[in-house]
Amino acid sequence: MNDHHAVFQATPLTRRKQCSEVIAMVVFLLMTSLIVLPLLLIVGYLVYQAWPILSLDFLLTSPKHGMRAGGIWSPLLGTVYLVVLSLVIATPIGVLAAVFLNEYARDNWFTRIVNLAVINLAGVPSIVHALFGLGAFVLFAGLGKSILAASLTLAIMTLPVIIASTNEALAAVPMAFREACWNVGATRWQTIRHIVLPNSMSGILTGVILQVSRAAGETAPIMFTGAVFFKAIREGHLFAYGLFDQCMALSMHLFTISTQVPDVPKALPYGIAVVLLSTVLAVNALAIIVRVYLRSRKKW
Amino acid sequence: MVTSAPPIVEVAELHVRYGRCAALKGITLDVRRNEILGIIGPAQSGKTTLLKTINRTIDDVPGAVVTGTVKVEGKDVRQVEDVFALRRKIGMVAPLPVGLPLSIFDNVAFAPRMAGVRNRRELAERVERCLRQAALWDEVKDRLDSLGTKLSGGQQQRLTIARALSHDPEILCLDEFSIAIDPVTTMRIEDVLKELRTRITIILVTNLIQQARRLAGRTAFLLNGELVELGRTEVIFSDNPANRKTYEYVNGIFG
Numbered sequence: 001m002n003d004h005h006a007v008f009q010a011t012p013l014t015r016r017k018q019c020s021e022v023i024a025m026v027v028f029l030l031m032t033s034l035i036v037l038p039l040l041l042i043v044g045y046l047v048y049q050a051w052p053i054l055s056l057d058f059l060l061t062s063p064k065h066g067m068r069a070g071g072i073w074s075p076l077l078g079t080v081y082l083v084v085l086s087l088v089i090a091t092p093i094g095v096l097a098a099v100f101l102n103e104y105a106r107d108n109w110f111t112r113i114v115n116l117a118v119i120n121l122a123g124v125p126s127i128v129h130a131l132f133g134l135g136a137f138v139l140f141a142g143l144g145k146s147i148l149a150a151s152l153t154l155a156i157m158t159l160p161v162i163i164a165s166t167n168e169a170l171a172a173v174p175m176a177f178r179e180a181c182w183n184v185g186a187t188r189w190q191t192i193r194h195i196v197l198p199n200s201m202s203g204i205l206t207g208v209i210l211q212v213s214r215a216a217g218e219t220a221p222i223m224f225t226g227a228v229f230f231k232a233i234r235e236g237h238l239f240a241y242g243l244f245d246q247c248m249a250l251s252m253h254l255f256t257i258s259t260q261v262p263d264v265p266k267a268l269p270y271g272i273a274v275v276l277l278s279t280v281l282a283v284n285a286l287a288i289i290v291r292v293y294l295r296s297r298k299k300w
Numbered sequence: 301m302v303t304s305a306p307p308i309v310e311v312a313e314l315h316v317r318y319g320r321c322a323a324l325k326g327i328t329l330d331v332r333r334n335e336i337l338g339i340i341g342p343a344q345s346g347k348t349t350l351l352k353t354i355n356r357t358i359d360d361v362p363g364a365v366v367t368g369t370v371k372v373e374g375k376d377v378r379q380v381e382d383v384f385a386l387r388r389k390i391g392m393v394a395p396l397p398v399g400l401p402l403s404i405f406d407n408v409a410f411a412p413r414m415a416g417v418r419n420r421r422e423l424a425e426r427v428e429r430c431l432r433q434a435a436l437w438d439e440v441k442d443r444l445d446s447l448g449t450k451l452s453g454g455q456q457q458r459l460t461i462a463r464a465l466s467h468d469p470e471i472l473c474l475d476e477f478s479i480a481i482d483p484v485t486t487m488r489i490e491d492v493l494k495e496l497r498t499r500i501t502i503i504l505v506t507n508l509i510q511q512a513r514r515l516a517g518r519t520a521f522l523l524n525g526e527l528v529e530l531g532r533t534e535v536i537f538s539d540n541p542a543n544r545k546t547y548e549y550v551n552g553i554f555g
Contacts, residue, residue, distance in 0.1 A: 107362055180398040180460070182357055184411035184467055185388035194410070199401050299401030300449040 046277060050270035058271055062235055063253075067261050072272055074233045077240060078247030079279075081147050082222060083215045085243075086154035091208050093155075094162030101163070102170040103178075103192050122160035126220040129157045133225040146244045150226025157221055158211040165210070169203025170196060174300070202294030209287040213280035219251040227252040229260070250276050308333045308471060308501050309354060314368035316349050316358065316525075323349040325525040326368070331471070336493065336502040338516030338533060340509055342549070345522040347505040348395075351473045354503075355390040356383050372471070388415060391464030391472040391500075395479045397456035399448030400463075404431075404440050407448040407459055411467040426466060434462035435492050454485030461489065465496075472496065473503045478511065490515060509550055513537050521546045 010018075047054075057071055064070030097114075105111040133153025143149040173196050181191040197204075219227075227249040233240035241247050254272045257264050307330035316324040324346045331337045339347050352358040353370050356377050370377045372389065380386045388411065400407050408427040409417075417423060427444070431437040436458040440451070448459050457477060464472060474493075478486040493502055493515055506512050512519045513533060520530040521543075529536065529543045541547050548554050 176394065176396065176398045177400055179357065179360075179394065180400060180463070181410070181414075182360060183355065183387060183392040183394070184414070184463060185384040185386075186411070186414040187384060190414045194414075195400060195402075299447055300399070 043277065043281075046270055046274050050267050050274045053265070053267040053271040054274065059275070060236070062233065063230070067230065067253075067257050068264055068268075072250065072253065072275060073235060074231060074240075075248035075250045075253035075272075076275065077233070077238070078147075078227065078231075079216050079250045081241050081247060082151055082154060082226070082249055083212055085147065085151035086158060086215050087208060087211060089151060090155035090158045090162055090211070094159050095166050095204060095208075098163045098166035098170060099192060099197075102167050103188060103196065118160045118163050121156075122164065124157075126157060126218050129153055130221045130224050132156070133221060138225050144244065145224075145228070145246050146226050147241055147247050148226075148243045150222040150247075150249075153221045153225045154215045154218065157218065158215055161214070162207055162211055165207025166200075166204050169200040169207065172203060173199050199299065202291050202298075205294070206287045206291045209283060209290065212283045216279055216283075217251055217276065219249075219255055222249055223252060229256055250279075306333065307331060308373055309503075310369075310371040310374075311350070311353075312369045312371075314350070314353060314370060315366070316346070316353060317365045318361070319363045323525055324353075327522075327525075327527050329520055329527055329530050331501060331503055332518075334497065334499070334501055335517045336497050336504055336515050338512030338519035339503065339505045339522060340507070340512050340519060340549070341522035341528075343507075344524070346525040347522055348475055350522070351392065351475055351503065351505060353377070354471075354473065355387045355392055356380070357387070357392070359383070384415075388467040389470050391461075391467070391469035393457075393460050393464050393472070393474045393477050395476040397453055397460050397480060399451055399456040399459055401447065401449050403445045404448045404451070404459065405444040408462050408466045411463060415467060427462075430462040430465045431459075433465055433492065433496065434458040435488050436462055454481040457481050457485065458489065458492075461492065469500065471501045471503065473505070475505045476507050478506070478508060486511075521549060523549070 059071055059076060060073050061071035062074040063072065101111060101114060105114075130153065133149060133156070137143045137149035137152045138145055141149075143152075177195050177199075178191050181195055182188075186194075226246055228246040229248075229252075231246060231248050250272060254269055254276065257272070258269045309331035311327055311329050314324050314327040315322070327346070327350065339350070341347055349358070349364075352361065353366055354372065354377065358364050358366055366378075372380075372386065377386060400410060402410065405424075405427055408430050409423045412423060412426055417426075428437060428441075431440065436455060439455060440446075440459075448456065451459060457480070461472075461474075461477070477489065481489075490511065493504070496502065497515075502515075504512065504516060516533045518531060519533045519536040521528045521536065523545060529541055529546045531542065535541055536546055537550055539547070541550070
């Protein structure tokens with residue numbers, strides 16, 4: 001009887017264990033909170049500084065008086081153009097390449113080189129992408145500084161990440177599904193079309209959506225390839241830019257009015273930062289919603 | 301139940317290597333029309349590999365090298381031009397149940413659809429027939445549009461069998477089908493197989509020795525990629541099969 005009780009009694013060793021358990025938990029919790037804290041501080045500070053200028057008018061009017069007044073309509077529209085066009089270019093290429101790599105390719109020297117290229121391309125600094133875009137699209141292909149050239153540059157920058165995320169989404173579909181399909185005489189493409197793609201769509205979409213915020217935030221790749229200091233466009237007109245026009249862009253605009261233009265009202269750059277940041281956060285939230293929604297319909 | 305019809309599958313001097321590792325080392329055997337051929341043997345003896353060479357899904361295994369011949373209905377499977385038609389001739393049931401992430405109906409209608417059957421009534425008839433053959437119809441007939449992946453393990457295995465029957469195969473290969481299901485379901489499926497053997501040829505790979513004894517007309521014993529013995533099931537399970545190792549394996553002395 002006594003022996004049985006002794007088994008469950010706290011010894012100095014168990015107390016030490018319990019103590020270190022609590023310490024470990026608290027340390028991990030602290031580190032986790034440290035991640036959230038900077039984000040809250042940044043957003044809070046930006047919104048506080050930008051508060052006087054934030055309004056719908058700020059979004060819908062173009063910069064005026066040497067960019068010291070007015071809103072951000074033209075750069076906002078330019079960013080939308082760049083992001084949408086770059087993803088329209090990068091998504092099909094990236095997704096299809098990933099499907100090939102994951103579903104068709106065998107493990108040989110060719111696929112190894114491609115995979116290596118994808119990994120390295122993802123690690124190339126954006127300013128190098130910018131120089132490549134300048135050389136390849138603006139000068140060599142003769143597109144000039146234009147929305148098209150800048151979007152192509154952004155597309156190349158986002159491509160490897162789209163390939164990697166798509167690859168991951170495809171690999172998450174169990175191999176047994178594919179084998180079951182092949183066993184009943186389905187071709188590879190039928191298997192991909194009816195089983196693999198429908199069940200990896202959430203992962204693929206999430207990967208693509210996350211690239212929106214990346215493409216919207218980059219300054220370097222568009223600086224040499226299509227974004228300009230100032231461009232007057234027709235207000236209230238969604239198709240104010242043409243493919244071969246140069247455009248303004250939010251990230252570039254923030255950079256120029258913070259460094260190149262004297263006597264800018266203090267709230268203006270903060271306003272731009274808030275718009276840029278909230279776009280990014282909204283897009284990320286959208287990605288999360290898409291993922292949660294599609295995962296709730298997960299079929300196995 | 302041993303038939304003397306001409307063989308539907310002929311395997312001759314079949315070698316399969318995965319890289320440096322030999323999985324099959326010169327197998328020669330035949331499967332007769334409308335028989336149940338049991339294949340027994342411990343893990344790593346090459347049973348699954350043998351099945352994969354018959355419907356050529358071995359092509360999808362990276363690094364697999366095949367020599368020797370496998371003939372289905374007299375035709376070398378590696379000379380077959382339409383490998384998908386070959387695979388439809390052969391129903392394949394894997395060890396673990398695989399419900400595709402589709403509705404129950406679509407799970408069974410998948411193969412016919414991929415083969416180009418579009419007519420709704422024809423599909424519905426075929427789905428019902430296959431689900432009945434797999435002894436699953438009564439349990440799922442009221443919820444054909446719910447997900448196949450949400451069925452229980454035993455039901456999913458019967459769904460897998462229904463899917464394997466959905467493309468009217470002449471040969472049904474079962475690879476340790478009872479590994480993940482309960483004994484009651486196993487017995488139900490065994491009854492299904494007894495039904496089917498009048499119409500199609502069944503290759504039954506099993507790690508349950510008694511299952512081969514219950515069902516198979518002839519039984520092959522594979523060990524380390526070699527065919528130790530192939531003979532009438534009564535002989536394999538008797539006190540004096542041709543090879544001493546067969547006796548030892550069947551009686552649980554090793555393996």
